[in-house]
Amino acid sequence: MYPSEFSYKRPKTLAEALSLIASDDGAVFMSGGMTLLPAMKHRLQEPSMLIDLRGIADLHGISVEGGVLTIGAATPHAEVASSDVVKSAIPALAALAGSIADPQVRNMGTIGGSIANNDxxxxxxxxxxxLGATIVTNARSIPADDFFTGMFSTALEPGEIVVKVAFPIPASAGYAKFRSQASRYAMAGSFVAKTGSGVRVAITGSGNDGVYRWSEAEAALTAALTETALDGITASPDDMMEDMHGDAAYRAALVTRMTRLAVANQGAAHIV
Amino acid sequence: MTTVTLTVNGQEVSRDIEDRTLLAQFLRDTLRLTGTHVGCDTTQCGACTVLLNGKPVKSCTVLAVSLDGAKVTTIEGLAANGQLHPMQERFRERHALQCGFCTPGMVMAAVGVVERNNGNVTEELVREQLEGNICRCTGYAGIVEAVMDVAEMYRDGKVSQNVPV
Incomplete structure (x- = not known):
């Protein structure tokens, strides 16, 4: 399958990328291309210009400073998964990156692309x-709480570029995910982090509006970060996705179970 | 059209291509290296796996135009001096293929598994890291055995450079 015709650009600076996106209404940004290229092959997207962001030095690099782990937007999943800096700062994040798709996709797909796409x-x-991260763009810094605004949608303005993601290093964090046996995407994934402002629980794979925080579990786990703290607490099936893989009640049960597993696996990712 | 210059199996090649040309098509149609197979064409089956700068990627979902200056190794580049690469040799020995369609991609991904882990693998890890490659004939048993064999050779220093670039 061929995508439709487009012209390919590989700017070396943010300024060059911004001037390119302003020059063509049909231009789009690409990073690893693991979502965009398949969509283009199916002609679901037919951009006239593809602006490859991976040549911009500002979008690369992993560092820790002042209790914050910063990862450049164009960093591939495999690099995050194998980074000693990430493994030592937030081991659950390295493990999460190592659980995305398969090794070949992890060598191409990037953190910035994944976050901007908000699948x-x-x-x-x-x-x-x-983790209460901050998404740093060419124009501003956006708290994660304001960044994810619904399925496949974010607070990014047209032409705005994710430059890096800054993760405050938590006391501990864990991730658990139940994958679709066919697509390997999460049917329910729960990320549980003990942060300076209490325990945060973020759920992916299940919500009708994409990723969301489960406040009832957060309150219980802030009191005590133990599995028993969740006894009697179950996710509500309201606003859960329903599809051929599972109905809302099934997904709610998975969310409850994955959250317990994320609590029990702090410092790691538990993949089911 | 854009001119792209890259190294494929150790040889520098330069071609004028449409910007939309996928790496798999560049290899098969432009360079006539038809060992790289296209199975699902949707980044799932792994038959089109090649090494890009030493790391396995699915060539049906990489733009050739983005690879200026890159190094690509295909199944044709694995054998050296008329000798099969140890992974090819062990695939033959272990009956790790039947119809052979998935084999080029499976071998390239398998080479990646051994490299990435410096040969320190378990059966579970090999199975997990071959997740991006689908074989509908063998049931994977022979494939996993072949990879375990080469990993052992790698640990023993019998495979000095697993990936020729």
Whole structure:
């Protein structure tokens, strides 16, 4: 399958990328291309210009400073998964990155692309929201709580570029995910982090509006970060996705179970 | 049209291509390296796996135009001096293929598994890291055995450079 015709650009600076996107109404940004290229092959998207962001140096690099782990937007999942810096700062985040799709896709797909796409079943949005990350763009810094605005939608303005994601390093964090046996995307994923402002629980794969925080579980786990703290608490099937893989009640049960597993697996990712 | 210059199996090649040309098509149609197979064409089955700068990727979902200066290794580039690569040899020995359609991609992904882990693998890890490659004939048993064999050779220093670039 061929995508429709387009012209390919690989700017070396943010300024060049911004001037390119302003020059063509049909231009789109691309990073790893693991979502965009398949969509283009199916002609679901037919951009006239493809602006590859991976040549911009500002979008690369992993560092820790002042209790914050910063990852460049164009960093592939495999690099995050194998980074000693990430593994030592937030081991659950490295493990989450290592659980995305398969090794070949992890060598291409990037954190910035995943977050900007905000697929309701993607892994990274749950880590960004669960850790209370800040998404840094060419124009501003956006708290994760304001960034994810619904399925496949974000607070990004047209032409705005995710430059890096800054994760405050938590006391501890864990991730658990139940995958679709066919697509390997999360049917329910729960990211549980003990942060300076209490425990945060972010759920992916299940919500009708994409990634969301489960406040009832947060309150219980802030009191005590133990599985028993969740006894008697179950996710509501209201606003859960329903599809051929499972109905709302099934997904709610998975969310409850994955959250318990994320609590029991702090410092790791538990993949079912 | 854009001119792209990259190294494929150790040889520098330069071609004028449409910007939309996928790496799999560039290899098969432009360079006539038809060992790389296209199965699902949707980034799932892994038959089109090649090494990009030493790392396995699915060539049906990579733009050739984005690879200026890159190094690509295909199944045709694995054998050296008339000798099969140890992974190819062990695939043959372990009956790790039947129809053979998935084999080029499976071998390239398998080489990646051994490299990435410096040969330190378990059966569980091999199965997990071959998740991006689908085989509908063998049931995977022979494939996993072949990878375990090569990993052992790698640990013992019998495979000095697993990936020729």
């Amino acid at each position: 309701p079943s993607a892994d990274y949005p749950s880590a960004a929201l669960g």
